Amino acid sequence: MAVAKTTGGAGGASGTGDVRPRLAGRERLVGVDVARGIAILGVFIAHMGVPLVAFALGPEAVEGAGSFAIIDYSGAGATGTVAGWVETAVSGRSAALFAFLAGISLILVAGRHRPDTREERNRARVRVAARAIALIVLGYALATLGSLAVILHFYGLYFLLAIPLLWLRRRYLAAVGAAFLLLGPLLVTGVYSSALPWGSAFGAEESYDAEWEAEWDAKWDDPEWVAEQEALDAKWEARADDPEWVATYEAEQEASDAKWEAEMAEGFADKPLFALDYLESPAGLLVTGIYPAVVFMAYVIAGMLVARLDLRATRVRLGLVAGGVGLAVTGYGSSFLLLGPLSSLLPGGGEDVRYVDLLSADSHANTTLEVIGNTGVAMAVLGLCLLAADRAGRLPYPLAAAGAMTLTLYTAHGVGLWALERVIAPDASWAEFLRLHSVDVFILVGLVFAVLWRRYLGAGPLERPVSWISRTTARRFVPAPATVASESAGTSDLASPSGSATPSA
Secondary structure (H helix, E strand, O other): OOOOOOOOOHHHOOOOOOOOOEEOOEEOOHHHHHHHHHHHHHHHHHHHOOOOHHHHOOHHHEEOOHHHOEEOHHHHHHHHHHHHHHHHHHOOHHHHHHHHHHHHHHHHHHOOOOOOOHHHHHHHHHHHHHHHHHHHHHHHHHHOOOOOOOOHHHHHHHHHHHHHHOOOOHHHHHHHHHHHHHHHHHHHHHHHOOOOOOHHHHOOOOOOOHHHHHHHHHHOOOHHHHHHHHHHHHHHHHHHOOHHHHHHHHHHHHHHHHHHHHHHHHHHHHOOOOOHHHOOOHHHHHHHOOOOHHHHHHHHHHHHHHHOOOOOOHHHHHHHHHHHHHHHHHHHHHHHHHHOOOHHHOHHHHOOHHHHHHHOOOOOOOOHHHHHHHHHHHHHHHHHHHHHHOOOOOOOHHHHHHHOOHHHHHHHHHHHHHHHHHHOOOOOOOHHHHHHHHHHHHHHHHHHHHHHHHHHOOOOOOHHHHHHHHHHHHHHHOOOOOOOOOOOOOOOOOOEOOEOOOOOO
16 A cells, blocks of 8 residues: 655644654554545435435425434435435434444553553553543533534444553454443443333333224224224225315415414524533433433444454455445344344334334434444445555545544534534525535535645644644653654544544444
8 A cells, every 4th residue: 555654844744734643653544534535425415415416305394403304305306315325324323333443442542452651551541531531521512502413422332432442452342342232222322222121211202002903993993983994094095185174274284384484493592602502411321312422432342343453454355345234234234134025023013112113223323232233234334445445546634634634524514503503694695505505515614624634734634733732641651661653633533544443423
């Protein structure tokens, strides 16, 4: 792999803007940055919609703004159908990909093998811990804006939990990962569903009422009740053929929609610019939040296991693609079969909501099958990016530059969404354009900014101070011997050879 050496200076990047600096004697894995760049674009899409599609739609297709926008792609025809698939594909998987890549960066910075001296091990632990605390503080600060479901503070907790696992033997690390994979989803699902045997122990709200279900099924066995339902259906069908009634009904719906939008706008106007109500508790970070650590640590540990491999070997990269596809098919396919064609094999014929809670692979379901599927996607994406990065020349430079400063871009997009929803006057002449094309603007500006900043200034605006905090803290608590070379001053996030390990949802 052709890799340029750095010449020092701010950011650790050469004046030519090379995205492949040598860090601490090791080469930078550009493919990891490319994968991270793809993930940050996925976050933008998940929060703001699919780029370019809005040009085929009108303003009436978008309700709300920023991450609260609801986009109706049906008016774009086949393009809208594809856009819906893309939005579904990135939702939830971008956060999983970042968590997976974080595990890789943790191992790359700590070393695939256990350091020889206690000082080296402690120095690595302190750096990771300082980075984690900085992410938690920044994540909570960003969460006060209420513009999106922030993952940074969750991410910091993942780092803290991973510290004892940094040099664990592979088989023990795999065992810990399997425990998170199997037990974490059971804990999370139980918190939300009292239908599960252990759910009531966590005070879960009632989500399954067996008595009500039995009463509902009994109604369909009552011919008189069924006849009444059929009569109602026939009445609605007859009305649908009456143009006057249809016009009245549509007018009522439009009035109802206008009232809802006015209430939403009034609600946003009444919201404070900053609020502590949006902050998760420690229990939220661990179990009840949207990115619960008891589940997402499975992604982190999967990345740590993959990082123990020789990621520069073509055989390993091809194995990641093949193995990732296999895992994705296993996770998503098993969910589809068990809740679909094979649902009759489950007790209750698959209609029991308890099995849906446990076997779903939908976005953010946080089930074992979803984690397996998402991990497979992350492995395949990483393998493809590692293969492509060495063969595409300068083509992946914008993605790699964005991937090297994801902390900056993630934070900027959170602040930008907040400004779009709360600060920018809705009647401004350009507000409607931003409302409809926010994702196009964010992606274009983000890529251009990343390329220029990375080329001329090196490490990102947030990556540099966070990296300085981790290095300075490590030097203060675990002073380095005079014989140990000073660490690079401009690395991203974990200061790892792969660049930033900073997340997005």
